[in-house]
Amino acid sequence: MKYCISKCIDIYVSAHYNDGIKIYYILLFKKGGNHMEIAMAVLKFVGGVIPLVQELLKTFM
Numbered sequence: 001m002k003y004c005i006s007k008c009i010d011i012y013v014s015a016h017y018n019d020g021i022k023i024y025y026i027l028l029f030k031k032g033g034n035h036m037e038i039a040m041a042v043l044k045f046v047g048g049v050i051p052l053v054q055e056l057l058k059t060f061m
Helices: 035-060
Strands: 004-014 020-032
Touching: none
Parallel strands: none
Antiparallel strands: 004 020
16 A cells, blocks of 8 residues: 655745746655656746746846
C-alpha cells in the first residue's frame, strides 16, 4: 500500500501591472519516492517566481 500526501497551495501575487500570478507549489511525497513529480513541482514554482522577481527589480531600479 502506497502512502501519498499531496498538498497544493495556490498563491496569488499581485505584480507591478496588477496581474494575478498563480503559482502552484506542489509538495508530493510518496513512500518509495518518485522524484519526477517533485522536480516538476519545483520547476513550476521557480518558473512562476522568476517573472515576479524581474518585475520587482524593474520597479526599484
